[in-house]
Amino acid sequence: MxxxxxxxxxxxxxxxxxxxxxxxxxxxxxxxxxxxxxxxxxxxxxxxxxxxxxxxxxxxxxxxxxxxxxxxxxxxxxxPTLYPAQTRAAGVMLAAWQQELFMLAVLMAGASGSVFPDGFIEDRATMFDDGFDIGKMLESLPSKRDHLRAKLAIVERQLEHGRPFLLGDDACLGDFALFHPLFALRSLPQTAMLLEPHAALRAWMDRIEAFGHGExxxxxxxxxxxxxxxxxxxxxxxxxxxxxxxxxxxxxxxxxxxxxxxxxxxxxxxxxxxxxxxxxxxxxxxxxxxxxxxxxxxxxxxxxx
Ligand SMILES: N[C@@H](CCC(=O)N[C@@H](CS)C(=O)NCC(=O)O)C(=O)O
Missing domain, CATH: 3.40.30.110 (Glutaredoxin)
Incomplete structure (x- = not known):
């Protein structure tokens, strides 16, 4: 094969x-x-x-x-399946949330003063039809912080009663889809602190990290x-x-x-x-x-x- x-x-x-x-x-x-x-x-x-x-x-x-x-x-x-029968549709719908969470995480990383590689901002600007306006992005920062806080609280609430994964005992596509934007937040000390208040969310991230990356x-x-x-x-x-x-x-x-x-x-x-x-x-x-x-x-x- x-x-x-x-x-x-x-x-x-x-x-x-x-x-x-x-x-x-x-x-x-x-x-x-x-x-x-x-x-x-x-x-x-x-x-x-x-x-x-x-x-x-x-x-x-x-x-x-x-x-x-x-x-x-x-x-x-x-x-193990990414699409358990009982939660198949819900897992895929949950995954649809990832792009919003990803954009919020990238914005927080940018606003935290983290250093991007050479040419990064210019390169990413070419990927949007209208480029992007850093001034407008910074203006939107207070409301984006609110949006991120709301989303983190929803994930925390979903996990705080002892469910190991978002939709129950088994991991599904939705877990991996929502994990990765939070991995971005966790990898910078300036943004990792946003996860601090959410103990159940952090324990869930640890469970996903325990799967490793494969050989x-x-x-x-x-x-x-x-x-x-x-x-x-x-x-x-x-x-x-x-x-x-x-x-x-x-x-x-x-x-x-x-x-x-x-x-x-x-x-x-x-x-x-x-x-x-x-x-x-x-x-x-x-x-x-x-x-x-x-x-x-x-x-x-x-x-x-
Ligand atoms: N919908 C795509 C989104 C992928 C995506 O946006 N990846 C980012 C990196 S995390 C990207 O491609 N950035 C530009 C690049 O790597 O050239 C997917 O699910 O794979």
């Missing part, structure tokens, strides 16, 4: 979500450390343009976005591209008769996130479902690749010609 390769950098909160899932599932993986800011030439040779963190590679199949990566890891290693060894980006080049995508072509827009295998499409980091990936549709879309592309370095995305929060458009 082809190795699991994670393209990530260590301070990325979304990547921490996947590293903890790898630990939870006891999976071994290869770690490719990617640059924190663009350009990321080895990564984009594989994805066809998507530059966000993390990205999962299995041979010549590339999985973008943690929602899609979580499904791929579940398929590879179904137990991993390092790999270079160039070697990961060579692995893709030598492999053949395993995704079968499949028609989705329920596609609301009647898309079908062979259609040329572009796939792009609806709001943040809008770098479109173009290719030929291979398969799609309610939760997933896969497109085939050819890259001069990586060869034939199939790139996978989630459906929610992504825009699929026809490409003419």
């Amino acid at each position: 082809a190795d699991i390769i994670l393209h990530h950098y260590w301070i990325s909160p979304y990547a921490e979500k996947i590293r903890r899932i790898l630990g939870f599932k006891g999976l071994a993986w290869k770690s490719v450390e990617i640059p924190i800011v663009a350009p990321k030439p080895d990564l984009t040779a594989l994805t066809g343009g998507y530059r966000k963190t993390p990205v999962l590679q299995i041979g010549a199949d590339i999985y973008c976005d943690t929602d899609c990566i979580a499904l791929a890891l579940e398929e590879r290693q179904p137990t 991993f060894t390092d790999l270079s980006g160039a070697d990961a591209v060579a692995i893709a080049q030598a492999a053949t995508p395993t995704s079968p072509t499949a028609h989705d008769p329920a596609d609301p827009n009647e898309r079908k295998p062979g259609d040329r499409v572009s796939v792009v996130h609806e709001s943040f980091g809008r770098d479109p990936v173009e290719g030929e549709l291979v398969s799609s479902s309610a939760h997933h879309i896969a497109v085939r592309r050819h890259d001069p370095r990586a060869g034939e690749i199939v790139v996978h995305f989630p459906r929610e929060h992504y825009v699929v458009a026809a490409v003419e010609g």
